[in-house]
Amino acid sequence: MARVVGMTNPSVIIVGGGYGGITVAKALDEVADVTLIEPRDAFVHNVATLRAVVDPAWAGQLFIPYDGLLTRGRVRRDRAVEVHPGSVRLASGDVLQADYLVLATGTAYPFPAKLDSDDRATGARRFAEAYKTLAAADRVLLLGAGPVGLEFAGEIKAAWPGTAVTVVDPADEPLGPGFPAEVRAELRRQLAELGVDLVLGTSLRELPPTEPGAAAEFTATTLSGVDITADVWFPCYGAVTASAYLAGELAAVRRPNGQVAVTPQLRVTGQETVFAVGDITDVPELKMARLAQFHAAVVADNIRALIEGREATAVYEPTPDAIVLPLGPHGGVSYAPEAGLLDAATTAHIKKTFYIERYRELLGAD
Numbered sequence: 001m002a003r004v005v006g007m008t009n010p011s012v013i014i015v016g017g018g019y020g021g022i023t024v025a026k027a028l029d030e031v032a033d034v035t036l037i038e039p040r041d042a043f044v045h046n047v048a049t050l051r052a053v054v055d056p057a058w059a060g061q062l063f064i065p066y067d068g069l070l071t072r073g074r075v076r077r078d079r080a081v082e083v084h085p086g087s088v089r090l091a092s093g094d095v096l097q098a099d100y101l102v103l104a105t106g107t108a109y110p111f112p113a114k115l116d117s118d119d120r121a122t123g124a125r126r127f128a129e130a131y132k133t134l135a136a137a138d139r140v141l142l143l144g145a146g147p148v149g150l151e152f153a154g155e156i157k158a159a160w161p162g163t164a165v166t167v168v169d170p171a172d173e174p175l176g177p178g179f180p181a182e183v184r185a186e187l188r189r190q191l192a193e194l195g196v197d198l199v200l201g202t203s204l205r206e207l208p209p210t211e212p213g214a215a216a217e218f219t220a221t222t223l224s225g226v227d228i229t230a231d232v233w234f235p236c237y238g239a240v241t242a243s244a245y246l247a248g249e250l251a252a253v254r255r256p257n258g259q260v261a262v263t264p265q266l267r268v269t270g271q272e273t274v275f276a277v278g279d280i281t282d283v284p285e286l287k288m289a290r291l292a293q294f295h296a297a298v299v300a301d302n303i304r305a306l307i308e309g310r311e312a313t314a315v316y317e318p319t320p321d322a323i324v325l326p327l328g329p330h331g332g333v334s335y336a337p338e339a340g341l342l343d344a345a346t347t348a349h350i351k352k353t354f355y356i357e358r359y360r361e362l363l364g365a366d
């Protein structure tokens with residue numbers, strides 16, 4: 001797209017450099033003056049974190065530098081602490097103004113599914129420590145039988161078949177609602193084959209006395225009276241939407257669960273020039289990296305249209321539930337309405353590289 005020489009480009013601030021944020025930033029780099037605000041020193045490919053925690057070779061690949069993402073714009077390493085329409089106050093104290101804002105701060109999730117540190121060195125150390133703890137453990141307890149708990153259980157059993165893995169969840173079925181019974185049946189079959197012990201329909205009377213991820217034996221008791229002794233435990237639940245920085249009229253559209261109300265154009269409700277993408281939005285669908293990128297394409301189209309003096313007409317339709325859930329390098333279950341249930345070999349093939357090459361290319365890392 002040719003730019004009009006001599007005219008100042010409209011400015012766009014994107015808050016958050018996860019899957020959605022990097023995709024919008026890249027798409028608008030040639031038509032706008034783009035600033036991406038991100039506290040991390042490298043993009044974290046969290047789709048592959050549960051493989052990385054059992055396979056040190058993967059841990060080294062999770063972090064992809066931001067340096068090659070933008071040609072004209074910039075990635076500013078900082079954190080948004082107060083955001084109003086058109087202005088962003090950063091943790092450093094600076095206040096940035098922009099014609100358009102895109103909120104893309106996603107969700108936080110307990111380690112190891114997502115990282116809680118902003119620097120790559122600390123993140124790499126956390127993965128190395130967790131690997132060491134898991135390698136030495138005879139018994140692992142995972143709390144939560146959603147996609148994270150199940151994927152983690154599968155990875156541990158595939159890496160260390162002799163380790164006992166117990167997954168506890170108050171729901172009666174693994175994975176939760178939204179998928180056909182045949183998907184859960186296939187999951188149960190593969191988990192049984194791997195030797196994962198599912199304790200469903202109950203929860204712990206109280207959380208284990210040790211810190212999550214700490215190497216220390218403990219015994220916890222379920223409400224149904226089952227004692228579980230393990231050497232380490234991890235919480236596999238508790239996504240928290242990262243939107244506490246919204247202020248003034250933007251805070252008013254923050255839902256009680258932290259999500260931001262958006263229109264079909266993915267504008268923040270009531271705003272002309274503030275958009276949101278990814279996990280932070282209240283779009284009624286699963287929260288997925290893939291979908292955050294679909295949102296990003298809609299938002300980039302709309303901002304580009306507004307910059308060029310056209311209407312913002314691109315709209316986003318919520319996507320039906322689909323999943324690719326690996327259980328170690330050779331197992332797993334996938335489902336999409338158009339494809340139906342896909343077996344272990346197909347799932348393992350789809351997730352073979354965790355799509356990392358796509359993100360390395362997007363981030364200009366190759």
Ligand SMILES: Cc1cc2nc3c(=O)[nH]c(=O)nc-3n(C[C@H](O)[C@H](O)[C@H](O)COP(=O)(O)OP(=O)(O)OC[C@H]3O[C@@H](n4cnc5c(N)ncnc54)[C@H](O)[C@@H]3O)c2cc1C
Pocket residue numbers: 015016017018019020021037038039040046047048049050078079080081104105106107108109113114148242245277278279280287288289290291292324
């Ligand atoms: C273990 C696991 C496996 C998954 N596997 C898949 C999969 O196979 N396929 C799939 O499609 N999805 C998968 N997902 C879901 C996917 O990771 C999320 O949907 C995705 O990360 C959402 O992208 P996002 O851009 O909205 O936010 P995020 O990826 O959460 O990125 C948000 C970014 O914003 C930054 N940020 C936060 N607060 C601020 C602030 N105040 N100021 C500035 N920046 C800030 C964060 O540092 C982060 O970099 C998986 C999730 C997990 C946990």
